[in-house]
Amino acid sequence: MGWLMHTWRESAARREIAALADRLGRVGAAVGTLTPGGLATVDQHAAAIRDILTFGAGGVGAVQLAQYARGVQDAAREAGWTPPEPQDAGGDWVVLRLAAVCLLASAGVAVGAELDPALFS
Template sequence: MFVPGSALLVVSARKTLNRLHCTHGAPAAEAAAVFPGVSAAIDQHAAAIRDILDLGVDNSGLVPTSVLLAGYARGILEDLREAEAAVLPHSLLDWQDADWLHLRLAGVCALARAS
């Protein structure tokens, strides 16, 4: 059964994830290709997010992955807005010292690419 509200949720989620890919996904993936430590950190965050969504969200199998990831990302983005000291990494070298919030968002992007 088609539910129009569901389609709008997916469209909104894809927009959120596409914006996040520009700010975090692509730059972090580029840094991960150069620095194994960044790659490992992103993989660990992605695994933790996957576990949270699979095990911590009731009926997560019934919700499109993009909607789950975008919802999770929106919560992290809110935390990021509140953490005034958290600065977006601008260069490949900056990603080596990226804070938890930015690496978590890069992990969201890694999962979105994989799904």
């Protein structure tokens, strides 16, 4: 029964990340539409997320990425954040962080598997 729950969580997490990517696209921050400079910034956020999840949560998978994105969104809302207008999305920390989650998921960076922390040293 454990494998079934794991499969369900993975599937739910992938759907959640896909929905997040869709919402980011509506504010003009889809990973595929980023400028080279914007992509470099998102890549830096992705590296930070990889480190946080690898060393804190023990792995970078779809479930961990979805949980991290939920945490970022919850903390942002509690701080009074609202989604920016499309013209302002490229400079918004929350949007960049969430785009980095989507980048990691779309790149298949160990989604569904754990990473060896030695890979990042």
